[in-house]
Amino acid sequence: MVSFDAGTLPLSIAVKKTYAGYGKGYPCSGCDATVLPSQVEYEVETNGPTLRFHIGCHGLWKGERIRRDRRRVTETRSVRYVCARSRRAPVDKRS
Numbered sequence: 001m002v003s004f005d006a007g008t009l010p011l012s013i014a015v016k017k018t019y020a021g022y023g024k025g026y027p028c029s030g031c032d033a034t035v036l037p038s039q040v041e042y043e044v045e046t047n048g049p050t051l052r053f054h055i056g057c058h059g060l061w062k063g064e065r066i067r068r069d070r071r072r073v074t075e076t077r078s079v080r081y082v083c084a085r086s087r088r089a090p091v092d093k094r095s
């Protein structure tokens, strides 16, 4: 995945619609290789550029987006946990 390695592939982008069809000769947004007419192409409409992937590259990109979202949720939970503890701290001091 050339674009993944280079960090140029958007991960936090809003996906509007995803279409599946056969390649039309456009380069894959993940690996830069041409998606051939004999290969399945995933065309992803976003709030930014339209992305086109091989089926495998789309899976990797999707997985990476899910992994990033889970990491963000975990970070949010740990922040909440810290806030809950700091709220409890003044109560402990009074007793």
Ligand SMILES: [Zn+2]
Pocket (backbone or CB within 6 Å): 028, 029, 030, 031, 032, 033, 053, 054, 057
């Ligand atoms: Zn690809």
